[in-house]
Amino acid sequence: MKKIGYIVLAVIVIVAAVIVATIGFNVDVSFSDHKEMRVNLGKEYNIAEVYSIVQSVMGKESVAVSGAEKFNDAFIIKAKNLSDEQVTSLKDKIAEKYEIAEENKENLATVNYVPGYRIRDMVEPFILPVILSSIAILIYIAIRYKKLGITRTVIVQFATMIFAEILLVSIYAIARIPVNRLFVPAMLSVYVLSIIACNIQLTKQLEEKKEQVKE
Amino acid sequence: MNKKNNTLKITLAILVVVLISLVSFVGVFVKDSYKMKNILPEYKLSSEFTGKKVLSITPDDTVTTKYYDKDGEEIEESKIEEGKEEEYTKEETATNPKNILTNENFEKSKKIIEKRLELLGVNEYQVRKNSNSGEMYISVPDNSYADEILSEMTPGGKFEIVENTGNSNSLVTSKDLQILEKRMKELNVEDYKVLAIKEENKEENTTQDDDNTTSSEEQDESASENKVAYKMAIVVPDSVSTDTAIEGLSDYVLVNSEPTENVQISANDVKSIKDKLAEVGNKNYEIRKDKFNGQVFVLITEKDEAKVSEINGIKVTDGVLMDKKDIKEAKVGYGSTSNGTAIFINIQFNNAGTKKIANISKEYQNKQDEEGTVTARQVDLVLDKEVLLSTHFDEEITNGLLQLTVGNASEGAKSDELKDQIKQASNFAVLLNTENMPIKYNAGTELYEQTNLTKDTLNALVLFVLVAMAIMAIVLIIKKKKVGLYEVIGVVGFVATLLVTLRYTNVTITICGIMAIALAIFMNYIYTNEAMKKGKNIKDVAIKYISCYTPVLIISVIFAYIKNLQVSSFGMTMFWSLCTMIVYNVLITRVLISGSKNK
Numbered sequence: 184m185k186k187i188g189y190i191v192l193a194v195i196v197i198v199a200a201v202i203v204a205t206i207g208f209n210v211d212v213s214f215s216d217h218k219e220m221r222v223n224l225g226k227e228y229n230i231a232e233v234y235s236i237v238q239s240v241m242g243k244e245s246v247a248v249s250g251a252e253k254f255n256d257a258f259i260i261k262a263k264n265l266s267d268e269q270v271t272s273l274k275d276k277i278a279e280k281y282e283i284a285e286e287n288k289e290n291l292a293t294v295n296y297v298p299g300y301r302i303r304d305m306v307e308p309f310i311l312p313v314i315l316s317s318i319a320i321l322i323y324i325a326i327r328y329k330k331l332g333i334t335r336t337v338i339v340q341f342a343t344m345i346f347a348e349i350l351l352v353s354i355y356a357i358a359r360i361p362v363n364r365l366f367v368p369a370m371l372s373v374y375v376l377s378i379i380a381c382n383i384q385l386t387k388q389l390e391e392k393k394e395q396v397k398e
Numbered sequence: 399m400n401k402k403n404n405t406l407k408i409t410l411a412i413l414v415v416v417l418i419s420l421v422s423f424v425g426v427f428v429k430d431s432y433k434m435k436n437i438l439p440e441y442k443l444s445s446e447f448t449g450k451k452v453l454s455i456t457p458d459d460t461v462t463t464k465y466y467d468k469d470g471e472e473i474e475e476s477k478i479e480e481g482k483e484e485e486y487t488k489e490e491t492a493t494n495p496k497n498i499l500t501n502e503n504f505e506k507s508k509k510i511i512e513k514r515l516e517l518l519g520v521n522e523y524q525v526r527k528n529s530n531s532g533e534m535y536i537s538v539p540d541n542s543y544a545d546e547i548l549s550e551m552t553p554g555g556k557f558e559i560v561e562n563t564g565n566s567n568s569l570v571t572s573k574d575l576q577i578l579e580k581r582m583k584e585l586n587v588e589d590y591k592v593l594a595i596k597e598e599n600k601e602e603n604t605t606q607d608d609d610n611t612t613s614s615e616e617q618d619e620s621a622s623e624n625k626v627a628y629k630m631a632i633v634v635p636d637s638v639s640t641d642t643a644i645e646g647l648s649d650y651v652l653v654n655s656e657p658t659e660n661v662q663i664s665a666n667d668v669k670s671i672k673d674k675l676a677e678v679g680n681k682n683y684e685i686r687k688d689k690f691n692g693q694v695f696v697l698i699t700e701k702d703e704a705k706v707s708e709i710n711g712i713k714v715t716d717g718v719l720m721d722k723k724d725i726k727e728a729k730v731g732y733g734s735t736s737n738g739t740a741i742f743i744n745i746q747f748n749n750a751g752t753k754k755i756a757n758i759s760k761e762y763q764n765k766q767d768e769e770g771t772v773t774a775r776q777v778d779l780v781l782d783k784e785v786l787l788s789t790h791f792d793e794e795i796t797n798g799l800l801q802l803t804v805g806n807a808s809e810g811a812k813s814d815e816l817k818d819q820i821k822q823a824s825n826f827a828v829l830l831n832t833e834n835m836p837i838k839y840n841a842g843t844e845l846y847e848q849t850n851l852t853k854d855t856l857n858a859l860v861l862f863v864l865v866a867m868a869i870m871a872i873v874l875i876i877k878k879k880k881v882g883l884y885e886v887i888g889v890v891g892f893v894a895t896l897l898v899t900l901r902y903t904n905v906t907i908t909i910c911g912i913m914a915i916a917l918a919i920f921m922n923y924i925y926t927n928e929a930m931k932k933g934k935n936i937k938d939v940a941i942k943y944i945s946c947y948t949p950v951l952i953i954s955v956i957f958a959y960i961k962n963l964q965v966s967s968f969g970m971t972m973f974w975s976l977c978t979m980i981v982y983n984v985l986i987t988r989v990l991i992s993g994s995k996n997k
Contacts (some may be wrong), residue, residue, distance in 0.1 A: 213850075221845070225843065250848035295454070295843075297535055300529040308962035312969075316956045320949040327945060364446065368913035371968060375917055375950060379924075382946040390942075 192350065199353030208302065210355060211363035212245045215299040218265040218272065222292040223257045224281055233258055236280060240272045245361075261297075270294055305367055313374065317344060320378060328385045330392060340381050347377035408993035411986050415891035422894035439901045444537035444908040444963060445522055447856075449849050453548045454842035456491040457532040459612055502838040504532040506664040510833050511536060517828045518547050522963040532837060540846055546821060550626050554782045555829040559720040559758065561697075562776035562788055566626050566686040569594035569694065573682075574630060575672055577646040582634075585642065587662065591665035594685065595657055598626055599761055628687065631657050662687055663694050669708045671696055680703040688777055689767040694853055699742075718892045719758055719777060719822075724751025724797075726828035730823045732816070739816055741805035743832065752798030759791040781829065789916075819934060881930050884990040889928045893919055893987055896978045903974050909982045911967035916956075918975030925983065929991050936991055940983070950977055954992075 186254040225244050234248045237260050244262055260273065270292070278288045328336040352372045355362060425436035458808040466487040478486060502550045515523045526535040538544055549772070570592060582590050587864055615668045630650040634640070656665065658880065663685055663922045675683055675696070696714040698704045704716045726748040732741045747755050762775045768838070774790035804826065805819040867889075876883035896918065905911065929939045950972060957969025 189922050247850070252846050257845075296528070296533075297657055298533065300526050303666045304525075308960065308965050312953075312957050312960050312965055315435045316949075316953040321955065323952065324948060328946075364909055367964065368910045368968075372913050372917055375953065375972075378774060378949045378953075379946060381920065382949060386942055386946055 190348075195353050195357065196304040196349055199356040202356045208362045209359040210299065211300070212267060214245050214363055215263060217263050217299070219297050219299055220260040220262075220265060220270060220292050221251065221257065221295065221398070222260065222277060223252075224277070224283070224291075225256050225287075226257065227255050228281060230258065232280065233277070236276045237262075237273065239279075240269055240276065244260075254390060265294060266334050272304050274376060291314075302362060306370075309367060309371070317341075320369055324382075324385070328389055331385065331388055332366050338376070341384070343377045343381040347373050399730055399846040407760070407989045411989040411993075412887060415887055415894070415986060418898065419890055419894040422898045426481075431617060438898070439904075441491045441901060442904060442906045444490060444911075444967065445537075445849070446904050446909055447849055447851050449540050450847055451540045451544040451548065451844065452537045452847050453844045454550065455534045455536065455552055455839040456758045456842050457499060458838040458840045460493050462491045462493070463488060464491070475748060483893075488512070490553075499532055501529050504534075505527060507532070507834075507837050507839070508534060510555075510835055513832050514550055514566070514828050517714070517831055518537060518785055518825070520547055521961050521966070524955040533842075536846070543821065546825065548844065550825050550828060550840075552841050553829060553836060555722070555832060555834045556782050556834045557722045557830055558718045558723070558780045560778045560780050561719060562778050563686075563713075563715040563717075564788075565690065565775050566697075567626075568630050568686050568696075570630055570682050570685040572675075572684070574647055574650075574782050576642065578630075578632065581647075583866060585638060587634055587638055589635060591632050591656060592668045593633070593665040593689075594628055594662040594668070595631045595651075596628055596660040598660075605985045608669055612958070628662060636887060639685055642737045642838045667710050667712060670679060671712065673713075674706060675714075680714075683714075689769075689872045690765045707858055715921060716864060720747075720751060722752050722830065724748060724754055726751065730820060730827050732820060735806075738806060738808040740803050742801050742803045742820050743814075743823055743830070745800045745802065747798040747800070749917055752796075752926060755795050755800060757794070759795040763792065763876055764790065769936075781826075806851075881994045885923070885926055888987050888990050889919065892922050892979070892982050895982050896975055899974050899978045900971065901997075903970070906963060906967050907969045907971070908964050911971040914968045914971035914975060917950075918979065919971065921950070921975075922979050922983070926987055926991075929983075929987065930994055936988060947976065947979075 214395065229249060229252060234246075237246050237248055239296070241262055244264070245259040249259050249260050249261070262269075274288055274291050277283070278285075278291060284293060321340060324340045325337050326334045348370060351370060406731050421438070425438050427434040428437055429435075463475065464477055465483075466489065467473050467479060468485070473486060497868060504527055508525055511525055512523070515525070515536075515538065520538050522539055522773045524535075524537045528534070534551075536548065538547055561601075576738065578590075578592065582588075591764075595624055629647065632650055632652050633642075633656045634652055634654060638652070638654075640654060642652055643654075644650065668685065669682075671685060675681075680698050684695050684699055685694065687694050687963055696704075696709065696712060698714065698716045704714050724747050726746045728743055728745045730741065731744055732739055758777065762777050764772055765775050766772050774789050776790045779784045779787045779789070787983050804823045807816040838851070871886040871889075874886055876882070878885065896915065900907070900915075925939070925943045928943075929936050934941050954969045954972035954976060957965050959974055960966050960969065
């Protein structure tokens with residue numbers, strides 16, 4: 184049973200590696216290279232209405248709409264690709280919906296190219312603290328569970344931490360989960376949970392060993 | 399009796415949980431003027447929940463075009479006749495030449511911007527770089543300092559201490575030589591020489607009565623001053639009259655024979671300088687004479703760098719005495735003076751810089767010039783080619799510490815005024831503490847972007863979580879009955895206590911922080927669940943989970959010390975969650991557990 188489990192996990196990791204090497208991660212539109220259409224409406228709007236207009240033009244393409252400026256009279260439409268036709272169509276529909284005069288339609292929106300926020304930039308602030316805490320934790324594990332064998336416990340903990348992260352990243356790649364602002368918190372959670380799970384398991388083994396010694 | 403005591407304890411524990419829950423989820427309202435106000439502090443939320451300011455900066459793509467006629471003289475574009483552009487040489491100088499617009503420099507600029515943001519105290523930012531065009535998008539939290547912070551993203555930051563041109567007199571300039579060359583061509587003179595001479599004029603200062611007469615007594619009292627003037631001496635053949643006018647030149651004299659007295663720089667040296675600098679491409683320069691030590695040197699001007707250091711023993715310099723490479727650190731300080739509060743920047747130089755500043759501060763003091771006048775030998779402090787301050791030194795600086803007063807708040811000034819001045823000084827210090835930008839950037843569009851997590855979205859999320867927790871609670875109670883109920887009460891009480899703690903501990907809540915809260919709730923539930931099972935062996939369970947959760951404590955402590963807000967928010971939230979867990983479990987959960995085992 185265990186062997187089957189390991190084989191399945193290995194297959195998942197390999198498939199994920201192939202996907203990442205070929206098509207990469209599915210990065211959320213706000214974090215990837217994208218085009219932004221900044222619309223200065225000059226009046227209040229309903230973001231749900233705007234979103235439905237955008238979807239009607241963009242179809243299944245991944246888009247994001249967020250408000251801009253403090254007077255709630257502007258918004259930003261983000262999409263990986265925004266053709267000129269789509270921009271014109273959006274302008275027409277928004278102008279129609281919010282009764283914008285024909286002469287103001289031309290200056291209604293500007294389109295800019297916005298570079299992506301790289302995954303490594305998202306992860307970079309966490310690299311040093313994770314390395315430092317991992318080293319400290321491994322030292323703690325080695326001391327706390329020395330009766331179970333220092334090398335074995337350190338390797339088990341290290342492998343658990345690493346493999347849990349690889350598995351999470353593999354799931355992101357295979358399931359095409361958008362890499363967005365939840366990516367790093369998810370990785371952190373898995374990191375912490377893997378450490379806790381490993382510690383609970385090692386504590387259980389230590390208790391069993393103590394009981395064996397008593398007997 | 400014991401049973402009664404236990405019942406009382408459990409009832410009290412449940413009442414405490416209810417009270418904390420009401421305080422945490424509803425609030426504590428007191429009357430403030432004519433309305434009710436919640437006295438609990440608000441959660442401190444990051445810009446993920448509140449919105450951010452976004453600035454785009456682009457590499458400066460301006461190109462300065464200069465036109466030169468066949469004589470090499472610069473002509474204004476407006477003076478060129480249409481259709482005759484080909485008769486002129488066009489020279490285009492890009493602010494950012496193509497060879498510096500590389501991905502390497504874009505990346506370097508990005509790192510410098512990130513460093514500036516960190517030094518400005520911004521712990522939550524995003525910098526995006528377009529690898530093709532070098533355009534950057536910088537987002538920072540929207541607060542009262544956002545505009546000021548963003549204004550520090552584009553300056554180049556090139557700081558230099560340079561020689562003040564008032565310390566020397568001009569002898570010959572490259573512009574003079576160009577004008578002269580053109581005029582000599584007009585006069586068909588091929589063989590001419592240029593040198594610089596000194597003329598001393600005695601000026602008499604006399605006082606006159608109202609009727610414009612000077613009495614003999616007054617004449618005796620009049621003082622005479624030696625006035626030194628430097629002129630170009632242009633040696634021309636005898637065929638050229640010495641009265642010939644040269645338009646555009648001043649302080650010159652035409653002579654037919656080469657002067658030998660009061661020569662400041664020989665014709666041979668002037669020619670060598672002209673030829674050598676033309677060869678290396680330094681087009682704009684001045685041959686000057688130091689007022690204090692009498693040395694002649696060549697000053698490269700027009701924002702160019704000196705490409706040779708010496709010509710015929712004459713020093714060639716761009717005037718830069720020290721630059722940012724000599725600075726170790728710059729800090730802002732302020733102190734009381736008789737006029738109010740002075741704000742200053744302490745620039746600590748490194749080893750090489752300490753030696754340089756010692757020499758400069760010794761050299762650039764009040765000195766006697768060649769006219770016998772005691773005057774200050776000055777330096778200019780220059781930032782991005784703009785002179786910030788011209789100053790001299792009163793004494794030698796041997797400790798490598800230069801203190802510059804950059805602002806002053808009067809005695810009666812408000813604290814806001816002082817804060818603003820200190821902020822400005824800090825911004826300047828940040829430019830000194832970071833590298834020079836390799837590319838010149840211009841500020842582009844700036845806008846305020848609202849968060850995607852609107853109130854409606856957050857309310858929907860909270861509702862979803864509450865419904866999910868309610869369903870889980872119902873399942874637990876049905877499955878485990880009394881134990882399940884106590885577990886639910888324990889979890890609810892812990893969540894409420896934790897949320898109140900986070901309000902008072904001033905932790906900034908980010909998405910990572912929320913994840914830490916979720917983890918803490920889960921960790922507490924695991925402990926409570928096992929403790930409920932073990933019952934009387936609660937101490938063993940507690941010891942077991944303290945050792946299991948110690949690594950989490952290690953993570954939280956390390957993370958809490960990192961400057962990045964996402965990281966520190968996770969660390970601080972987890973740390974306070976663990977502290978709350980310990981206190982809550984000792985006071986409340988222990989009672990609930992003992993109650994769950996009583997029949």
